[in-house]
């Protein structure tokens with residue numbers, strides 16, 4: 561399902577937004593996802609890792625920052641339409657404000673981390689496939705950031721079981737994920 565311009569995404573987004581566990585399920589699956597990520601990350605040699613503040617329906621990852629202080633954690637801040645930059649934050653999460661779309665983000669004064677320095681990206685999304693396809697929120701934030709990032713950086717999709725689908729439409733610019741982290745574990749994406 562690949563085409564240069566695919567107009568099926570907006571309708572699919574509206575439908576797939578509803579594919580999420582209930583509140584209790586989100587808390588339980590988030591804890592399992594963090595346990596798997598904790599184990600997986602413990603064995604990685606990378607140091608700079610980008611996480612995210614969850615929007616409703618996304619996995620809650622913030623406790624990992626405290627549990628893995630050996631990493632240098634960075635978080636995104638929206639700087640324009642479809643544009644974001646990443647900032648270093650302290651694990652205590654001082655200097656966090658509410659940004660566009662109600663997403664928490666570091667203050668502009670927090671030290672910037674150049675995109676090329678990020679070694680692992682934990683990526684949110686509305687839906688993913690096991691082969692690493694991602695359906696985001698439709699503004700191209702992650703596609704643009706990942707296009708500029710180090711091509712060697714590891715892209716880890718993070719989502720609930722309900723957000724994993726057999727197939728999704730993709731376009732030329734869509735960034736592929738390398739790994740998929742769910743409550744079942746962290747798996748390498750099969751390229752298909």
Ligand SMILES: Nc1nc2c(c(=O)[nH]1)N(C=O)[C@@H](CNc1ccc(C(=O)N[C@@H](CCC(=O)O)C(=O)O)cc1)CN2
Pocket residue numbers: 612613614615618636638644661663684685696697698699700701702
């Ligand atoms: N946690 C988290 N942070 C993230 C993202 C994400 O998916 N998750 N993004 C990943 O890209 C960026 C924000 N992307 C967004 C893109 C569109 C809308 C948006 O338009 N929201 C409105 C309108 C939706 C609509 O018209 O369909 C809304 O939800 O009401 C919000 C955020 C950057 N930070």
Ligand SMILES: Nc1ncnc2c1ncn2[C@@H]1O[C@H](COP(=O)(O)OP(=O)(O)OP(=O)(O)O)[C@@H](O)[C@H]1O
Pocket residue numbers: 569642685694695696697698699700701702703704707731733734
């Ligand atoms: N690398 C890029 N450079 C410029 N524009 C881009 C790039 N990647 C995506 N876009 C543009 O961003 C818009 C949204 O793309 P798409 O629908 O794939 O977003 P998404 O991956 O769902 O969103 P997000 O990453 O914000 O969650 C499209 O108009 C696309 O052309």
